[in-house]
Amino acid sequence: MRGEDDESRKVVIRTEADIAEALAALTAADERLVRIAETAGPVPLRRVRSGLKGLLAIVVAQQVSKASADAIFGRLDAAVDLADPHAILAAGETTLRAAGLSRPKQQTVEAVAAAIAQGRLDLARLETTDAPEAIAELVAVRGIGPWTAECWLLFCTGHPDVFPAGDLALQVAVAHALDHESRPTTKRLGAIAEAWRPHRSVAARLFWAYYAVIHRRDVVPAQEAARAATPLQQNAKADRKPSRSGQNSPKPLS
Structure with missing residues (x-):
């Protein structure tokens, strides 16, 4: 395989x-x-942007309309350098919530940024890694479920x-x-x-x-x-998994 x-x-x-x-x-x-x-x-x-910004765009788009997702992501991108995980962590909850993120999404964004900043997640490497391994590493991050990981591979990296x-x-x-x-x-x-x-x-x-x-x-x-919404706008049951805190992870499609 x-x-x-x-x-x-x-x-x-x-x-x-x-x-x-x-x-x-x-x-x-x-x-x-x-x-x-x-x-x-x-x-x-x-196809959408790759890397950290692409992954965050998928998280932001979960459970909201395209118009809402675009507006929230636009505010977030204007307030924080979304290509820099350290900038995201420095921004803090107030800034992230002010952009329109729900608390679960804010926590997911921070968890992804922390994983990258601490060297536990390397998105550039995962872009060329086989799918099962990439998915396993992504879902190890709090708030990221199989659907989010699969859609990142599909839409952001072009995995065939x-x-x-x-x-x-x-x-x-x-x-x-x-x-x-x-x-x-x-x-x-x-x-x-x-x-x-x-x-x-x-x-x-x-x-x-x-x-x-x-x-x-x-x-x-x-x-x-x-x-059932359209890709990048739906709450897929597959991503509702228990997080390490015992709460359900925010989910994401199609």
């Missing part, structure tokens, strides 16, 4: 052409995806083979697209996604695009639609 992941890291999703190439490989390997791709239409790249199976929108989309009677669990969806290696990151983008279409068509029940 390590060898397969190392091989996948030789390819990085950087452009729309990379998306098109991977999508062609996916539809050739799994004919079910042809119809899904036709329904979904264009599959967005959704990551599938956030705990994402509610992906669960809803796959269930609808593949005619499942019920929404698959995280474990079940992870098993289903194995068929889309080594292009699972594009498969995830495809199903998010598909979800957006069926949501607009009111195919998704209102209750499910309210719970």
Whole structure:
């Protein structure tokens, strides 16, 4: 498995052409995806800034609208040098909360900054590390769960083979697209996604695009639609894990 992941890291999703190439490989390997791709239409790249600022952007965007996330991140970026973990720690709770961060998000931002400042977390190294190892190191930080770690790899580093199976929108989309009677669990969806290696990151983008279409068509029940937002704006159950303090970590997608 390590060898397969190392091989996948030789390819990085950087452009729309990379998306098109991977999508062609996916539809050739799994004919079910042809119809899904036709329904979904264009599959967005959704690449965002890498490194610390990218990770913090994902944290900020959890559970809020894109407009709110952009406003909060803008205020935060104006008040603090988000590329400098020491500056974040020096800013203190008052500054971080004034930017609009909830207390759990403020604590997560500080935990990430402390981990980097103390040498326990090296994001530059993780950008080229195999996914399981990178995820394990990220989730060791208080407030960072599997969904956040997976989305950082997928959107910030361009990792080609990551599938956030705990994402509610992906669960809803796959269930609808593949005619499942019920929404698959995280474990079940992870098993289903194995068929889309080594292009699972594009498969995830495809199903998010598909979800957006069926949501607009009111195919998704209102209750499910309210719970499943778009990438970088949803509270994924997979990230609700106990923290070292015994409290639940703030979660994050699709």
